[in-house]
Amino acid sequence: MLQTFHGPQRLLSFFSQVKITVQLLGQARQLSPSDRVVLNVEDGSSVDEIVPVLLDGASDSLRMVLSEGTEALQLRRSVMAIHNDQTIEPATRDLLKDGDALSLLPPMSGG
Amino acid sequence: MELTDRERAIYEWQIWVKGLGETGQQKLKNSTALVTRVGGLGGPLAQSLAAAGLGKLILAHGGDTKSSDLNRQILQTHDQLGKPRIESCRRRLLELNPRIKIETCGENVTEENVRGLVSEADLIFDCAPLFEERLLLNRECVRQQKPLVDAAMFEMEGQLTTIIPGQTPCLACLYPEVPPGWKREFPVIGAVSATMANLAALEGLKLLAGFGELLTNRMLIFDARSMDFSKIAIQRRPDCPVCSSYKPPAAQEPI
Ligand SMILES: [Zn+2]
Numbered sequence: 001m002l003q004t005f006h007g008p009q010r011l012l013s014f015f016s017q018v019k020i021t022v023q024l025l026g027q028a029r030q031l032s033p034s035d036r037v038v039l040n041v042e043d044g045s046s047v048d049e050i051v052p053v054l055l056d057g058a059s060d061s062l063r064m065v066l067s068e069g070t071e072a073l074q075l076r077r078s079v080m081a082i083h084n085d086q087t088i089e090p091a092t093r094d095l096l097k098d099g100d101a102l103s104l105l106p107p108m109s110g111g
Numbered sequence: 112m113e114l115t116d117r118e119r120a121i122y123e124w125q126i127w128v129k130g131l132g133e134t135g136q137q138k139l140k141n142s143t144a145l146v147t148r149v150g151g152l153g154g155p156l157a158q159s160l161a162a163a164g165l166g167k168l169i170l171a172h173g174g175d176t177k178s179s180d181l182n183r184q185i186l187q188t189h190d191q192l193g194k195p196r197i198e199s200c201r202r203r204l205l206e207l208n209p210r211i212k213i214e215t216c217g218e219n220v221t222e223e224n225v226r227g228l229v230s231e232a233d234l235i236f237d238c239a240p241l242f243e244e245r246l247l248l249n250r251e252c253v254r255q256q257k258p259l260v261d262a263a264m265f266e267m268e269g270q271l272t273t274i275i276p277g278q279t280p281c282l283a284c285l286y287p288e289v290p291p292g293w294k295r296e297f298p299v300i301g302a303v304s305a306t307m308a309n310l311a312a313l314e315g316l317k318l319l320a321g322f323g324e325l326l327t328n329r330m331l332i333f334d335a336r337s338m339d340f341s342k343i344a345i346q347r348r349p350d351c352p353v354c355s356s357y358k359p360p361a362a363q364e365p366i
Contacts, residue, residue: 025268025332025334026265026266026268027265027297029266029268030265030266064291064292065290065292076290077287078285078286078287078288078290080285080343080345082343085341085342085344086344086345086346087343087344087345087346105270106290107242107263107285107286107290107293108263108264108265108268108269108270108297109239109240109241109242109245109263109264109297110150110152110153110237110238110239110240110245110262110263110264110304111148111150111152111238111239111240111295111296111297111299
């Protein structure tokens with residue numbers, strides 16, 4: 001049941017989209033035309049749910065670095081998702097708020 | 112072993128460092144570190160450890176020097192092209208500091224040699240480009256409960272963390288799989304790998320001499336394009352194939 005004291009704005013936000021800035025690091029940065037991508041995603045989206053939006057139209061090499069899965073793309077488990085200076089679980093919803101930044105850090109190595 | 116007067120004179124400027132002092136310097140003298148792959152990362156790292164008077168360095172590095180090593184593998188020289196890299200590593204480090212002991216292994220870390228290499232060291236530095244090698248070294252460090260400083264770089268970026276088995280995430284917590292399509296060769300400027308190498312050397316010196324705050328449960332991320340340094344919190348993976356079953360000694364059942 002909808003409760004009126006939330007006000008009309010709160011009700012609207014249930015179905016609204018939010019802006020998330022994705023900063024690509026390491027190998028993903030090198031493979032992408034831009035380091036930073038602003039995406040409109042559904043409010044409450046997890047990182048795994050943002051990945052298909054991010055990779056829509058992306059090159060195969062960028063897809064291989066950032067994602068796994070064939071039916072539904074999700075974040076590759078060796079890629080770190082960083083939000084507010086901590087790594088976050090890619091499957092967890094409701095962590096990212098409107099205007100937030102998310103960094104994706106693929107593995108790097110010595111040599 | 113006590114410091115000699117000659118050593119006190121050589122290391123004077125760092126003995127003045129608050130927290131290091133003569134006690135810390137003596138700890139460094141009595142320590143052994145393993146550096147696996149002594150290339151763009153391991154080379155400048157071993158150089159800083161040698162200059163700082165670390166008692167013994169064990170170096171594992173296979174292959175012969177190639178032209179494409181020379182932009183970053185600063186222990187290699189042009190007259191060394193086509194000859195074993197490890198020879199040049201030993202020679203150059205002993206030129207820098209003839210007072211330290213250097214033990215060399217002319218191959219990279221393998222299933223066969225990893226146990227022996229890790230067992231001889233107090234601290235391990237992972238400087239290898241291949242994930243198979245890094246994860247193997249990590250597994251052995253967790254098994255033998257040895258601290259591991261892990262540094263890496265790509266292009267104009269670098270990262271660093273200190274792994275204390277049982278207390279911090281291990282490398283397999285961060286990378287549960289070998290990333291598909293990862294290549295041994297990747298873009299990097301030597302000054303970037305040397306920066307990460309020296310940050311890793313500082314972690315090692317602090318850990319061995321017992322001062323300062325370590326990069327445990329955190330990862331330092333460096334972006335040379337913008338000169339940004341940031342630190343992020345990292346977590347252990349509850350289902351980590353390597354360290355999730357590890358219990359710290361206090362929690363183990365008596366045999
Ligand atoms: Zn682990």
